[in-house]
Amino acid sequence: MTTSPLIVLEHVEKRFEDRRARRETVALDGLSLGVGEGEFVCLLGPSGCGKSTVLDLLAGFEQPTRGRVTIDGKPVGRPSPDRGIVFQEATLFPWLSVIDNITFASRLAGRPASEYRPRAQELIEMMGLRGFEHHAVYELSGGMRQRVAIARAWISQPLLLLMDEPFGALDAQTRLAMQELLLAAREQRRSTVLFVTHDIEEALFLSDRIAIMSGRPGRIVEEIIVPYPRPRAYQEIIAMRSFGELKRSILATLREQAARPQHATMESLAHGDD
């Protein structure tokens, strides 16, 4: 790689204090990861390994205890719309309509309507939300809410999109439809995506590269390049021989990590992060 990656995490350590129990939890220890511009990377790991903590650091919700976290060469500042975030639960604002949710950041930043209106319209088309612009978000299904959440994050044309198990709460059919929608939308805008999941198939279908994390304290134990060309079709990919092989090998790594004894003295339930 000639240019340095867009996102760099270098020897990152993150500790959480638990004052009541008078001990510390080490969520991340010696985690290093780079994500190139336009790349789609999935973070995969056993539950409680600190996957979400990585996103929190990049979003600016948390600061690393040690190590370096940079985006485009600059240290991460406070949360901002140039790092779009989609959570597992669509944290939409129920007092705003679909269109007002999508344009929230633009209006807050005082952007002219002539700028954000066409963009919002484009995203509404792309996310299949036409006809629902003025609906109340609490009337929508779970899948549609997540589509609004993605559009809301995407409208600010973020440097990167952080997704924290965004389809984890959806049923299998809706999840697949959402994965396909996300890939199709990304064909049009080459966004950099860091996507947290515990679903191996989801990671293989969506990403260019999979970073597997260890059990707590989390670090990257293995990186796997996903060899499938884009655009991808789900039924073709799952039928491939290499798909099964990759899945088996990733599963073996995950099992090994989940079985690894964790730092019992450092353990704390108070800061379970996912």
Added chain:
Amino acid sequence: MNASRRFLIGLAAVAGITLAWEIAGRTHLVEPLLLPPPSEIVTTAIDLARDGYRGTPLWQHLALSLARALGAFAAATLVGVPLGLAMGAAPGFGAVLDPFVQFLRPLPKLALIPLVILWFGIGETSKVLLIFISAALSIIVGTAAAVSTVQRQRIRAGRALGAHGLALFRYVILPHILPELFVTLRLSFGIGWTTLIAAEMIASDAGIGWMVVNAGSYLRTDVVMLGIVILGGTGYALDLALLGLQRWAAPWSGRA
């Protein structure tokens, strides 16, 4: 069970009890002096509406009570909501006020009557102040609690979209707590309305609360019952009005 069915069942229950009560009164199963039947209360209502009670027309008693309660409640909302918001948003400020609020809130407001009279005399100020104190304390506590229970993930979503400081408060936290704020206002109004009787006991000569207490000392149980029906019915109607306001201002209550 749907809403109209619930309503009909409730209506039937009220009608049934009223009928049983009427029969109990007419057959002297219950001494009418102790529990006057509904028909007598209706007659009393017509009499009082025409002739007034102790020189004051019935509607004026009600208007006076409503003015005291609503005025005090409006002032309590104007003072209590901002104070509660500030306590919830600024933990330091909250820590300063909290002991005083928690001490005063469960205190029976009747105990304050001698002090209030001593400080403010026996005029309207004392009565309104007593209702105000009860309602405002409950509003402050409820509002502060609502602010502190806004989910972390929702605040994070707001920050990630560029809302910080005052903007976060104005465009994310405030609308978020609106449904809970209405619940607090409804509960607080109930508390304020309850304090009305106590407030009108302070050397008054009008108001529904006063009418009930005064009629009691003359054994006019029909007037007492009428006053109770008016107090209960008005409180019920005002709560429904607040509920309607909540459905209009925060239609997502309980759904998101």
